[in-house]
Amino acid sequence: MNLSISPEAVPLIREGIFVGLIIVTVFGALLATLAKRMTRAVLGLVVCFLGIAGIYYFLNSPFVALMQLLIYVGAVAVTICFAIMLAEPDERKLAAKTPGMAGPLAVLLGATVTWVLAGTAIKAEWMAPAVKINEGSVKDVGVSLLTTYSMVFELVSIVLLIAILGSLVIARSGRDKAEC
Amino acid sequence: MIPVSWYLTLAAILFSIGVYGFLARRNVIIMFLSIELMLNAANLNLVAVSHYLTDLRGQILTFFIIAVAAAEAAIGLGIVVALFRNKATVYADEIAQMKG
Amino acid sequence: MAEINFTKLLVHLVVLVDVVLLHVAYATYFERKVIGHMQMRMGPTRVGPMGLLQPIADGIKLFFKEDIIPAAADRPLFYAAPIICLVAMLSCLAVLPFDPNHVLADLNIGLIFIFAMSSLASYGVVLAGWASNSKYSFLGGMRSMSQVISYEIAMGLSLVGVMMMTGSLNLGQIVAAQAASPFGIYAIPQFIGFFVFVVSMLAETNRVPFDLPEAETELVAGYCTEYSGIRFSLFFMAEYIGMIVMASIGTICFLGGWNGPFTVPYVPFFWFLLKIYAIMFFFFWVRATLPRYRYDQLMDLGWKFLIPLALANILLTGLMKTVLE
Numbered sequence: 001m002n003l004s005i006s007p008e009a010v011p012l013i014r015e016g017i018f019v020g021l022i023i024v025t026v027f028g029a030l031l032a033t034l035a036k037r038m039t040r041a042v043l044g045l046v047v048c049f050l051g052i053a054g055i056y057y058f059l060n061s062p063f064v065a066l067m068q069l070l071i072y073v074g075a076v077a078v079t080i081c082f083a084i085m086l087a088e089p090d091e092r093k094l095a096a097k098t099p100g101m102a103g104p105l106a107v108l109l110g111a112t113v114t115w116v117l118a119g120t121a122i123k124a125e126w127m128a129p130a131v132k133i134n135e136g137s138v139k140d141v142g143v144s145l146l147t148t149y150s151m152v153f154e155l156v157s158i159v160l161l162i163a164i165l166g167s168l169v170i171a172r173s174g175r176d177k178a179e180c
Numbered sequence: 181m182i183p184v185s186w187y188l189t190l191a192a193i194l195f196s197i198g199v200y201g202f203l204a205r206r207n208v209i210i211m212f213l214s215i216e217l218m219l220n221a222a223n224l225n226l227v228a229v230s231h232y233l234t235d236l237r238g239q240i241l242t243f244f245i246i247a248v249a250a251a252e253a254a255i256g257l258g259i260v261v262a263l264f265r266n267k268a269t270v271y272a273d274e275i276a277q278m279k280g
Numbered sequence: 281m282a283e284i285n286f287t288k289l290l291v292h293l294v295v296l297v298d299v300v301l302l303h304v305a306y307a308t309y310f311e312r313k314v315i316g317h318m319q320m321r322m323g324p325t326r327v328g329p330m331g332l333l334q335p336i337a338d339g340i341k342l343f344f345k346e347d348i349i350p351a352a353a354d355r356p357l358f359y360a361a362p363i364i365c366l367v368a369m370l371s372c373l374a375v376l377p378f379d380p381n382h383v384l385a386d387l388n389i390g391l392i393f394i395f396a397m398s399s400l401a402s403y404g405v406v407l408a409g410w411a412s413n414s415k416y417s418f419l420g421g422m423r424s425m426s427q428v429i430s431y432e433i434a435m436g437l438s439l440v441g442v443m444m445m446t447g448s449l450n451l452g453q454i455v456a457a458q459a460a461s462p463f464g465i466y467a468i469p470q471f472i473g474f475f476v477f478v479v480s481m482l483a484e485t486n487r488v489p490f491d492l493p494e495a496e497t498e499l500v501a502g503y504c505t506e507y508s509g510i511r512f513s514l515f516f517m518a519e520y521i522g523m524i525v526m527a528s529i530g531t532i533c534f535l536g537g538w539n540g541p542f543t544v545p546y547v548p549f550f551w552f553l554l555k556i557y558a559i560m561f562f563f564f565w566v567r568a569t570l571p572r573y574r575y576d577q578l579m580d581l582g583w584k585f586l587i588p589l590a591l592a593n594i595l596l597t598g599l600m601k602t603v604l605e
Contacts, residue, residue: 026194029217033197056224086261103204118193163252
């Protein structure tokens with residue numbers, strides 16, 4: 001038994017996986033916005049992030065893909081879970097909570113945005129993709145982060161530091177009030 | 181080779197789902213999730229274009245967006261938790277103290 | 281594009297998963313024997329010669345037990361949680377190089393991939409805690425989540441020193457660079473990093489003395505309280521595979537991977553396995569020796585001691601690197 005795949009079939013498999021990833025991503029996004037229970041919404045978000053990470057991998061950016069997994073799935077989604085568990089909101093109220101006109105209007109707006117953006121994307125004359133595929137290697141990314149973009153890099157670290165301090169202050173002040 | 185318009189269309193769809201979620205849902209945490217979706221749609225565009233132009237700039241910008249999104253998550257969820265401690269609700273339309 | 285040989289890939293995959301699952305089964309036996317002898321007991325002796333068939337009997341028992349799902353559980357999430365844990369942990373195995381020629385996916389950023397997967401596994405634990413809809417599970421899930429997040433930072437930072445010395449994130453290249461380094465293993469020049477890694481390894485895998493998420497004496501079994509039968513065994517396997525993966529990372533990054541004092545003919549992965557067994561023995565030894573930490577002590581240790589220490593290690597490594605060059 002030899003299940004080797006001929007080189008001609010490889011692009012087909014690639015496209016199949018790609019379509020699968022698109023379905024996963026869109027399904028996750030829909031689950032995230034439409035789910036009745038909040039933990040399911042977060043699960044949807046995680047599924048969506050996983051799909052997007054897969055698509056990044058397709059785009060020859062494995063480093064971005066893994067950063068997506070590490071930071072979005074490992075940090076942001078888990079932090080959201082934390083917030084849900086700490087807040088423990090009443091989930092039964094969730095279903096009824098859509099003010100009259102907001103739903104249809106939001107659908108309308110969303111559809112318009114899709115139509116405009118996707119229409120532009122499909123109709124525009126894209127230049128032919130470059131022959132040389134960028135390697136997206138960690139080394140290149142690291143070098144440009146610490147040379148060309150070093151200023152931005154430092155600023156982002158300051159933003160992160162301030163964010164940590166700020167969230168600590170916000171979260172602690174509530175607790176102090178509850179204690180005294 | 182998958183054309184770049186596919187990626188951009190997918191990003192547009194994700195962004196619109198985010199827009200819908202942000203406008204139609206009143207739960208602060210779900211609104212927050214929708215913002216994350218929109219940020220991800222932007223990232224997807226950047227990485228796709230970066231790939232097709234064989235230019236690393238898009239990827240670098242994506243890193244910065246991811247970092248800022250992480251900061252935003254920390255602050256945003258800190259606010260949600262503090263809000264819940266004080267008002268015991270996570271619904272945006274129940275926080276109407278400033279309404280005259 | 282090269283031709284993909286599916287047969288070879290499949291055989292490789294099946295052998296890898298089977299070998300690891302066998303190791304998981306016998307790790308439990310090894311653990312019970314080691315702890316038994318440390319406490320002047322015999323450990324399992326009844327099933328088979330010297331109790332050697334005990335893990336198989338346990339496995340059969342777990343597979344045929346009734347699968348109970350609490351009425352108040354969130355069913356889809358309850359089903360998904362152990363699977364997420366196990367899949368995330370199994371996919372870590374793909375990037376581990378057992379010897380120069382045996383690695384399923386030679387990823388250039390293998391180290392980050394393992395981190396990404398282990399954070400995904402923590403998500404499974406959280407979901408289990410939430411979906412079970414029980415106090416013990418909930419508390420266990422919360423504890424596990426905060427513990428894993430905190431110690432993942434310390435662990436990542438402790439490995440940055442290794443990355444700086446190697447200049448690569450590819451696990452195979454890390455081993456190769458180590459063999460060329462003066463000491464042969466990074467555990468000596470990177471001893472601070474190794475110390476931080478070992479402590480956070482214990483915390484990441486929820487082992488004693490950091491087993492607060494499943495502390496039997498206070499939380500019944502933490503996040504897997506409500507799980508029984510096959511679903512519980514999935515969590516159990518995920519935990520032990522996690523231990524094996526962490527032991528492999530320690531072996532690859534600090535103890536020289538498949539290289540040893542002399543080459544063993546026909547068994548290229550001999551030293552790798554030996555080192556993994558040594559680290560596993562260390563896990564059990566610690567379990568038999570140390571009492572459990574208190575929760576605030578755990579967080580203090582992670583944030584106020586290990587993370588600053590790991591940062592200092594990065595600074596030191598950088599300084600040494602500039603001075604020596």
